[in-house]
Amino acid sequence: MGAKIKGGDLGEDSLESEINIIPLVDIMLVLLIIFMIAAPMMYDTVDINLPQAQAQQSDASEESVILAIQKDRKLFIGRQEISFEELSMRIRAIFENRDRKEIYIRADEEVSHGFVIQVMARIQQAGISRMAFETDPSRQ
Template sequence: MAVRLGSDSSDDLVENSEINITPFIDVILVLLIIFMVAAPLSTVDVAVELPTSAAPQQPRPEKPIFVSVKSDLALALGEEIVARPALGPALDALAKGNKDERIFLRADKGVPYGELMQVMNLLRAAGYLKVGLVGLEDVSGGTQP
């Protein structure tokens, strides 16, 4: 058994030039998991351009009921402006309480989709489930690219 009692200058610590790869692999695996979770979330926002309808025009009812959402988000029942809370009772008066009456919903191009859905929810809450969306007829007869 040998013991070294003196100190000489040759006992300096030798630098280790090897890379400890274990923490590097741990960091890479954590980043991989983060990207695997985040990748599907980034594909939800998809731009959609809705085409015009080329369906044949349906016969109009004798006295249709139109609910319109104007560009300033005001509601109109026929030609009269109606407050959102008063839409249900106004429809009941116009449809004579017939909940099976088809309601034609039309909206300005600039109306956000969420606002249109809120109006449809108001119609549903009032008991009117037959809702037709009104749009412009595609006069070209073809489909858009």
């Protein structure tokens, strides 16, 4: 564990040190487990109950733009809340230098149909015509 004193060939006392790495390995394993548990929770940061549907899996990837609409009509792009008034301007800025002009909408099932249509109109005003809705196929 620490240092040992042992006699040398010439009868001199020498200090031999060794590093115990077992506590370090224990801490690293605990941190790994914590990150493995916490990583999936970081994806769904906006509280939304998606409507159920029997649909194909979307091809949304990490760099896809996802617009979340909560039941109280709050809008989020990623984790950042935006107002309805600035929606068109923000989407136009996000897609300015992108080749793939497609947005995924994650609307809570309790949001009114009319409000979702208004949001879609704002997205079209920003020049984005490809929109896809995310649903929850696991809830049936």
